Amino acid sequence: MNDRNESAEPRAGLRIGDAAPNFSARSTMGPVELADFRGRWVMLFSHPADFTPVCTSEFIALAKAADEFERRDCALVALSIDSLFSHFAWLRLIRDKFATEVRFPVVEDPTMVIGRAYGMVARGDNDSATVRTTFFIDPRGIIRAMTCYPANVGRSIPELLRTLDALQAVDRDGMLAPANWQVGDPLLHPVTTDIEEIFSDEDAGSWFLREAPR
Numbered sequence: 001m002n003d004r005n006e007s008a009e010p011r012a013g014l015r016i017g018d019a020a021p022n023f024s025a026r027s028t029m030g031p032v033e034l035a036d037f038r039g040r041w042v043m044l045f046s047h048p049a050d051f052t053p054v055c056t057s058e059f060i061a062l063a064k065a066a067d068e069f070e071r072r073d074c075a076l077v078a079l080s081i082d083s084l085f086s087h088f089a090w091l092r093l094i095r096d097k098f099a100t101e102v103r104f105p106v107v108e109d110p111t112m113v114i115g116r117a118y119g120m121v122a123r124g125d126n127d128s129a130t131v132r133t134t135f136f137i138d139p140r141g142i143i144r145a146m147t148c149y150p151a152n153v154g155r156s157i158p159e160l161l162r163t164l165d166a167l168q169a170v171d172r173d174g175m176l177a178p179a180n181w182q183v184g185d186p187l188l189h190p191v192t193t194d195i196e197e198i199f200s201d202e203d204a205g206s207w208f209l210r211e212a213p214r
């Protein structure tokens with residue numbers, strides 16, 4: 001931790017809409033400072049430990065999908081409490097055994113100062129590993145979505161991409177993304193709060209549930 005890291009204290013729960021705490025740290029791709037990604041989307045995600053089965057499967061899947069994130073102008077930044085040298089050894093093994101190069105930065109957080117600031121460290125756990133959290137941070141540095149999975153269940157990369165697509169679509173069009181929305185599906189209009197509009201609409205339901213033209 002150094003003076004670029006905003007807080008050495010655990011945050012009492014980051015929420016959607018909060019500014020993502022800045023940090024700088026060593027990573028497998030050199031020094032990383034979160035603020036340097038301003039202007040791009042960032043998917044910051046933690047994993048419990050290097051050299052573990054589910055985490056390895058996630059890293060292989062994410063490395064294979066890295067171009068998809070790049071196409072959406074979204075930087076991938078991974079983090080765990082393991083040391084930089086552990087990260088290097090693990091990524092080397094993934095390359096040699098699974099023919100997959102992980103080229104996104106994997107941050108070391110051995111003191112857990114970043115993990116604690118983001119609420120990534122499991123509370124009450126006997127071991128201090130980070131859990132499987134994912135933060136989508138928008139180009140202004142604001143947390144827009146977050147997920148938390150347990151150590152024994154891996155994340156769905158198609159769902160992460162869908163979430164990113166939905167966040168970008170609602171920002172672009174000022175609309176809402178309904179359940180199971182995928183790129184190409186209609187978005188929904190935000191709800192009117194004008195009672196004249198609500199009473200004058202011929203269709204009793206369309207004031208609160210109305211598809212936008214594609």
Ligand code: BEZ
Pocket residue numbers: 048049052053054055056151152
């Ligand atoms: C895994 O990635 O497979 C894993 C990590 C920590 C605890 C259990 C499983």
